[in-house]
Amino acid sequence: MQLHNMIFIVDDDPIHQQIANIMIKRQGIGENVRAFSDAQDVLDYLRQYSFQAEQLPDLILLDLNMPVMDGWDFLNDYAGFYKDLAKQIGIFVLTSSIDDKDRKKVDNYSFVKGYLTKPLSSEIITKLQAS
Amino acid sequence: MMNAIMSNALTGVIPALLLDLHGNLLYANQQASGWLQIPEGEFHPAGNITTVHFNDVIGKNAGVYWPMLCHLLNMGRPACVEMYCHTRQWVQWKLSPAGDHFLLSGTDITGRRPAEPASVLHAMPFGLQHFSPDGTHRGANELQQQIWEGIDPVLCMPGYNLFEEPVFQETGLCELFTAVQCNCRPATGEILLGYREQAINGVIRILPAYYEATVFAVTDQQGSIVELVMIMSDITEKQLSLMQLQKSARLLDLIIEHLPIGYIQFDHFGFIRRINQTQREFFQYEYEEGETPFNIMNDPFSRLYGLDELFIHVMVHNKMLRVEKQLDFSKDSRWTAQNKEVWLDLTLFPLRDPVDQEQIVVALVNDITDKKLERQMRNLLQRNTEQLHLFFDAVDMGYATMEKDGTLSFVNTKAEEMAGRQVLPGENLFNVLPELGHLSPFRTRFSAALTDTVSQSFSSYFPRRYKWYEFLITHMSDGTVSVFIRDISDSRNMQKDLFRANKQLNKLNRSLVNQNQQLEDFAHITSHNLRAPIANLKALMQMHNDSVLQHEKEQYLSLLQEVIFKIDETLNDLVDVVQIRKDVDMEREELIFAERLQHVKDVLFADIEKSGIQLTTNFEHAPSLEFPRLYLDSILQNLITNAIRYRTLEHKPRLHLRSWRENGRTMLTVEDNGLGIDMERFGHKLFGFRKTFHKNKDAKGIGLFITKTQVEAMGGSIRAESTPGRGTKFIITFKTE
Numbered sequence: 057m058q059l060h061n062m063i064f065i066v067d068d069d070p071i072h073q074q075i076a077n078i079m080i081k082r083q084g085i086g087e088n089v090r091a092f093s094d095a096q097d098v099l100d101y102l103r104q105y106s107f108q109a110e111q112l113p114d115l116i117l118l119d120l121n122m123p124v125m126d127g128w129d130f131l132n133d134y135a136g137f138y139k140d141l142a143k144q145i146g147i148f149v150l151t152s153s154i155d156d157k158d159r160k161k162v163d164n165y166s167f168v169k170g171y172l173t174k175p176l177s178s179e180i181i182t183k184l185q186a187s
Numbered sequence: 188m189m190n191a192i193m194s195n196a197l198t199g200v201i202p203a204l205l206l207d208l209h210g211n212l213l214y215a216n217q218q219a220s221g222w223l224q225i226p227e228g229e230f231h232p233a234g235n236i237t238t239v240h241f242n243d244v245i246g247k248n249a250g251v252y253w254p255m256l257c258h259l260l261n262m263g264r265p266a267c268v269e270m271y272c273h274t275r276q277w278v279q280w281k282l283s284p285a286g287d288h289f290l291l292s293g294t295d296i297t298g299r300r301p302a303e304p305a306s307v308l309h310a311m312p313f314g315l316q317h318f319s320p321d322g323t324h325r326g327a328n329e330l331q332q333q334i335w336e337g338i339d340p341v342l343c344m345p346g347y348n349l350f351e352e353p354v355f356q357e358t359g360l361c362e363l364f365t366a367v368q369c370n371c372r373p374a375t376g377e378i379l380l381g382y383r384e385q386a387i388n389g390v391i392r393i394l395p396a397y398y399e400a401t402v403f404a405v406t407d408q409q410g411s412i413v414e415l416v417m418i419m420s421d422i423t424e425k426q427l428s429l430m431q432l433q434k435s436a437r438l439l440d441l442i443i444e445h446l447p448i449g450y451i452q453f454d455h456f457g458f459i460r461r462i463n464q465t466q467r468e469f470f471q472y473e474y475e476e477g478e479t480p481f482n483i484m485n486d487p488f489s490r491l492y493g494l495d496e497l498f499i500h501v502m503v504h505n506k507m508l509r510v511e512k513q514l515d516f517s518k519d520s521r522w523t524a525q526n527k528e529v530w531l532d533l534t535l536f537p538l539r540d541p542v543d544q545e546q547i548v549v550a551l552v553n554d555i556t557d558k559k560l561e562r563q564m565r566n567l568l569q570r571n572t573e574q575l576h577l578f579f580d581a582v583d584m585g586y587a588t589m590e591k592d593g594t595l596s597f598v599n600t601k602a603e604e605m606a607g608r609q610v611l612p613g614e615n616l617f618n619v620l621p622e623l624g625h626l627s628p629f630r631t632r633f634s635a636a637l638t639d640t641v642s643q644s645f646s647s648y649f650p651r652r653y654k655w656y657e658f659l660i661t662h663m664s665d666g667t668v669s670v671f672i673r674d675i676s677d678s679r680n681m682q683k684d685l686f687r688a689n690k691q692l693n694k695l696n697r698s699l700v701n702q703n704q705q706l707e708d709f710a711h712i713t714s715h716n717l718r719a720p721i722a723n724l725k726a727l728m729q730m731h732n733d734s735v736l737q738h739e740k741e742q743y744l745s746l747l748q749e750v751i752f753k754i755d756e757t758l759n760d761l762v763d764v765v766q767i768r769k770d771v772d773m774e775r776e777e778l779i780f781a782e783r784l785q786h787v788k789d790v791l792f793a794d795i796e797k798s799g800i801q802l803t804t805n806f807e808h809a810p811s812l813e814f815p816r817l818y819l820d821s822i823l824q825n826l827i828t829n830a831i832r833y834r835t836l837e838h839k840p841r842l843h844l845r846s847w848r849e850n851g852r853t854m855l856t857v858e859d860n861g862l863g864i865d866m867e868r869f870g871h872k873l874f875g876f877r878k879t880f881h882k883n884k885d886a887k888g889i890g891l892f893i894t895k896t897q898v899e900a901m902g903g904s905i906r907a908e909s910t911p912g913r914g915t916k917f918i919i920t921f922k923t924e
Contacts, residue, residue: 069719069723071720071723071750072719072722075723075726075730075746078730079726121719123888124869129868152718152722153714153715153718154718155710155714174718174726175722175723175724175725175729176722177726
């Protein structure tokens with residue numbers, strides 16, 4: 057079992073943030089969980105610590121439907137620099153959308169490890185742990 | 188001396204002849220010479236070259252010759268001979284010896300001869316002639332003499348011998364006599380004696396003279412012939428009429444044989460007795476000798492077609508019958524080689540056989556198959572033409588045929604309807620419809636069709652009729668012209684209607700596309716804005732159930748409450764939107780922009796005062812609008828709220844509203860000098876449901892969505908222009924009814 061040091065939750069829904077936080081901690085797959093409401097903040101963080109592996113998260117749970125900068129904007133931006141990062145980050149899309157179009161669109165981003173739909177459950181958390 | 192004797196003896200009234208011992212004539216006195224038609228006086232045998240003998244002048248006529256007479260004298264019997272002479276007197280000559288000579292004294296015995304038989308013979312209506320057994324003429328009755336006179340007078344001269352006449356050898360008269368001489372039985376023959384001249388109506392015709400001659404012999408007790416008698420009667424007329432009859436019969440025969448129509452003669456029992464050449468050729472049948480002839484009464488073929496009944500009908504009613512019959516000769520193999528179906532014109536009529544006096548039937552047969560076919564063809568053709576005309580009457584298209592000069596030969600009903608009156612064949616098109624005449628497009632095309640011999644197709648408008656007509660003018664190969672006319676006014680109108688319908692359809696299509704988009708939007712909304720909180724509910728419920736710690740449970744329950752509140756809020760927003768979309772028939776009313784703005788300003792009084800926003804307007808080009816009041820108020824309120832919410836703090840916020848009319852529509856712009864939007868990034872989200880792109884905490888992402896929904900529900904549209912940091916301009920196009 058691999059323990060993820062740092063997990064980022066990117067979602068504008070505060071309730072979801074809380075739920076994810078609690079579940080991850082319960083499941084014990086990561087100790088350090090951080091929640092972001094604005095995707096831009098995450099991008100800024102990654103860029104800032106791109107050379108410091110210990111500061112970079114192991115896993116990012118990304119929502120698609122967000123105000124101002126949404127998940128797509130994030131992915132487009134991230135695609136431009138993720139190869140320069142000191143650490144390989146596992147990105148999972150976690151969305152309430154069950155639209156097939158969205159799922160296919162996500163397939164275009166090779167660095168995204170999986171497409172998960174809400175609600176978050178212990179089974180999904182276990183899957184994250186396995187990755 | 189002799190003369191002296193004679194003078195004495197013979198000068199008296201007794202006619203007397205002096206003959207020598209051999210019978211040669213020596214002297215004839217006056218009376219004797221008169222009877223015998225010889226010279227009077229002395230005959231000198233020594234000096235005379237021609238001696239005259241008893242046989243010549245008497246014996247030949249009387250049939251008693253010199254030796255016989257002398258014999259009678261020697262026997263002591265009266266040596267007399269009776270003779271009929273040309274003076275029509277019977278004379279008895281009596282021989283008496285006179286020394287070295289003989290004397291023949293003549294007595295007129297006409298009175299003594301039995302008067303009755305003579306007169307009977309003379310009165311007989313036949314010619315009667317007596318001949319000596321060797322054929323010398325002895326005497327003839329008057330009729331016979333007349334007969335001979337008509338042919339050749341020589342023939343009843345005294346002493347004339349029938350056998351010496353070559354003409355009779357040829358006619359066969361001699362043969363009759365020879366036959367009688369041989370077997371003593373009477374013989375009869377019809378003889379063409381010669382030719383007679385006959386004047387008929389001033390024209391002399393030479394006619395044959397036919398006689399029936401009967402010759403018989405008169406015999407004595409010993410059976411030797413003493414006289415030959417000929418009875419002759421004129422049968423010329425009978426013969427001629429017989430010949431005429433034969434000629435007529437032959438002619439009739441020929442006519443029948445060569446009649447150009449078939450001739451069949453049936454006997455009383457229905458057997459064919461005669462078929463002429465034409466009919467034989469028609470039947471292609473040769474009658475063989477000994478074959479039982481065809482019988483109309485019992486032949487199967489004849490009965491099949493009821494020919495036997497025709498025959499009976501003619502026989503019974505004794506009347507002519509004429510029928511046309513269709514016969515299929517292929518059904519008979521015995522009597523004819525005609526192997527096809529034919530039409531016959533049959534004429535049957537009864538006749539009485541002149542010989543048997545039996546009723547017979549004659550049939551005249553005329554093959555009218557070709558005529559019948561021709562008639563059928565003509566009927567068919569006529570029917571076709573009629574059908575064609577019917578067809579042309581039935582089609583919903585005007586049709587007329589005419590000569591090159593416009594003389595009409597046929598006009599169908601539809602064309603008459605178009606012309607507005609009945610048109611008779613022979614009328615001229617250009618007189619009937621002067622509007623097709625000189626300088627009209629029709630006339631031009633008509634001439635072109637005639638010269639180019641190419642069909643002309645065109646349509647033409649007739650303003651006085653308010654009609655569009657389409658024409659096709661075709662120059663036919665027979666020199667006539669066919670014109671087809673179609674009323675296309677309706678189709679023209681239909682085209683217009685179609686165009687209009689198409690336009691409406693396009694609009695409907697656009698509206699459907701729009702509605703489809705809205706549906707997709709709605710699916711998106713359900714997916715993101717409803718599924719997300721419900722997913723939270725699910726997760727929280729799970730966590731609550733899994734937890735054993737009371738404080739955790741309470742935490743989850745409070746979170747649940749928060750989620751439920753949010754769902755309720757979202758659902759309420761959606762219900763609003765659905766309501767707007769449902770109410771597309773929301774009642775419109777006349778709204779004054781200034782009035783509605785004032786109302787909204789009153790509602791938002793606190794916010795406006797607090798933000799210090801400055802509102803300016805220009806409604807003079809379009810002061811009013813037909814629109815639902817509720818919607819217009821909502822639109823204005825949302826836009827003003829937006830302007831206040833996204834104002835910049837760098838300078839005094841301002842909002843300008845302006846209305847005008849453009850292309851029959853009312854336009855409204857609401858322009859602020861606020862934060863502005865990065866249209867490139869967020870343009871597609873601007874009017875979305877719960878789409879926010881400001882970090883402003885009050886942003887719910889519902890106002891512009893409602894505004895857009897309300898505008899579109901009434902058939903209008905809304906868009907935005909913006910420069911970040913400079914401000915935003917919303918442009919609304921209202922659809923006016």
